Amino acid sequence: MFEHITSSEVAGYCVGALLLASTLSATKIDSLISSSQRSSLAMCKRCGDVKLIACSSCKGAGVLKEGGPFNFNLVYQSTTTREPSPILRSTKCTKCLAKGSFSCPNCTQQQQLDEN
Numbered sequence: 001m002f003e004h005i006t007s008s009e010v011a012g013y014c015v016g017a018l019l020l021a022s023t024l025s026a027t028k029i030d031s032l033i034s035s036s037q038r039s040s041l042a043m044c045k046r047c048g049d050v051k052l053i054a055c056s057s058c059k060g061a062g063v064l065k066e067g068g069p070f071n072f073n074l075v076y077q078s079t080t081t082r083e084p085s086p087i088l089r090s091t092k093c094t095k096c097l098a099k100g101s102f103s104c105p106n107c108t109q110q111q112q113l114d115e116n
């Protein structure tokens with residue numbers, strides 16, 4: 001079976017493996033460079049100078065959907081009791097006050113230092 005593989009095919013496999021290895025290392029090097037670039041450019045490491053951090057509770061949406069995978073119960077209740085309440089209720093996220101994001105603490109610290 002293996003005698004059908006020509007030397008050029010073997011070379012092709014080798015090149016493919018090398019390319020894969022180089023791409024993997026390139027992404028590693030790229031992440032290293034970008035982090036060092038950020039610090040050298042005095043960019044915020046936490047938010048990348050966006051000055052906002054997405055809320056982890058609501059994933060930046062500002063609202064929390066009630067029920068989740070158990071929506072079924074809510075739908076069932078609302079149809080049987082015929083309440084005027086919407087099927088998918090959502091509440092304002094209390095963690096970010098429905099903003100969906102926070103101002104970056106690192107950057108606000110920096111701003112305060114600049115003002116002083």
Ligand SMILES: [Zn+2]
Nearest residue numbers: 055058093096
């Ligand atoms: Zn939130």
Ligand SMILES: [Zn+2]
Nearest residue numbers: 044047104107
């Ligand atoms: Zn920041």
